[in-house]
Amino acid sequence: MSESTMxxxxxSMRPRRGGKFVRFGARGRxxxxxxxxxxxxxxxxxxxxxxxxxxxxxxxxxxFSGQNQRKLALAIKNARFLALMPYVGRx
Amino acid sequence: MVLLDNRxxxxxxxxxxxxxxxxxxxxxxxxxxxxxxxxRRLCYPIRRNTRGxxxxxxxxxxxxxxxxxxxxxxxxxxxxxxxxxxxxxxPSVAHEPEVAFDVSTIKEEELAPLPVVEREEVEVGEDVEPxxxxxxxxxxxxxxxxxxAAGEEKAGKRPRAEKPPRGxxxxxxxxxxxxxxxxxxxxxxxxxxxxxxGKPARxxxxxxAAEKADKPERPAGDKKARKKxxx
Numbered sequence: 001m002s003e004s005t006m007x008x009x010x011x012s013m014r015p016r017r018g019g020k021f022v023r024f025g026a027r028g029r030x031x032x033x034x035x036x037x038x039x040x041x042x043x044x045x046x047x048x049x050x051x052x053x054x055x056x057x058x059x060x061x062x063x064f065s066g067q068n069q070r071k072l073a074l075a076i077k078n079a080r081f082l083a084l085m086p087y088v089g090r091x
Numbered sequence: 092m093v094l095l096d097n098r099x100x101x102x103x104x105x106x107x108x109x110x111x112x113x114x115x116x117x118x119x120x121x122x123x124x125x126x127x128x129x130x131r132r133l134c135y136p137i138r139r140n141t142r143g144x145x146x147x148x149x150x151x152x153x154x155x156x157x158x159x160x161x162x163x164x165x166x167x168x169x170x171x172x173x174x175x176x177x178x179x180x181x182p183s184v185a186h187e188p189e190v191a192f193d194v195s196t197i198k199e200e201e202l203a204p205l206p207v208v209e210r211e212e213v214e215v216g217e218d219v220e221p222x223x224x225x226x227x228x229x230x231x232x233x234x235x236x237x238x239x240a241a242g243e244e245k246a247g248k249r250p251r252a253e254k255p256p257r258g259x260x261x262x263x264x265x266x267x268x269x270x271x272x273x274x275x276x277x278x279x280x281x282x283x284x285x286x287x288x289g290k291p292a293r294x295x296x297x298x299x300a301a302e303k304a305d306k307p308e309r310p311a312g313d314k315k316a317r318k319k320x321x322x
Binding site for chain 1: 092094128133134135137143145147172174176
């Protein structure tokens with residue numbers, strides 16, 4: 001298939017930005033900054049980033065940068081160690 | 092942040108707080124603030140405690156003193172958990188006066204049960220130990236007594252297996268082989284290759300090797316003669 005035909009096909013399909021295949025890509029990611037400090041004592045805020053099973057949400061869901069995601073994970077793990085948050089489930 | 096045992100906290104909040112501060116001061120740390128963070132239910136039981144009291148301490152110390160402090164906290168029985176982290180800036184909240192903490196609010200029912208079971212285990216262990224030792228000693232004595240007796244009985248029959256300890260035979264076996272290989276071949280290989288080459292390789296002892304070196308003639312005959320004498 002030549003390049004010209006490909007372009008023609010895509011043109012006829014009206015390429016969608018942020019469509020099926022790019023939803024979770026770099027373009028479609030929703031970026032967020034933490035609204036409150038990511039501290040192990042800030043339990044109310046940390047609780048938002050934990051699933052019903054007690055798992056830490058992924059970057060895809062939190063929208064945090066890599067640096068903030070690492071801070072979040074560390075804060076949750078510290079809180080778990082001190083029995084402030086559960087390892088499993090909703091404590 | 093330090094998680095404290097409520098049973099100790101109930102005896103006196105200020106005493107526990109001072110004990111923690113003393114631990115830090117012992118290693119040269121300067122306590123900036125030491126405050127109650129909260130008394131709350133734990134998300135999972137720790138040492139049978141379902142509730143605990145959190146003490147938040149901001150302190151300034153050298154990096155070398157942190158590990159000794161952690162060890163000190165680890166060894167303290169009234170400390171259930173502790174976490175030492177780096178704090179870039181001490182928040183202003185830390186300098187505010189501590190909220191009054193009424194220790195009497197801690198319910199006796201929610202405290203961890205006293206370790207009665209552990210005491211029983213210790214007592215049982217003490218009772219069991221002498222019994223366990225007694226047969227062991229008796230066994231060892233019997234073994235110690237039996238060994239020479241058996242040795243005496245068997246001395247006439249099988250002196251080879253008992254006299255030299257295993258380590259020696261293992262250590263000296265290769266040396267004997269080397270010695271035989273170096274010395275024996277011209278004399279031993281010539282008369283009977285098949286038998287004499289195989290036999291000395293199986294059971295070599297340094298003494299025998301030396302004897303063989305001194306008396307290379309008929310090593311198989313010597314063995315047979317010894318066996319007959321022993322029988």
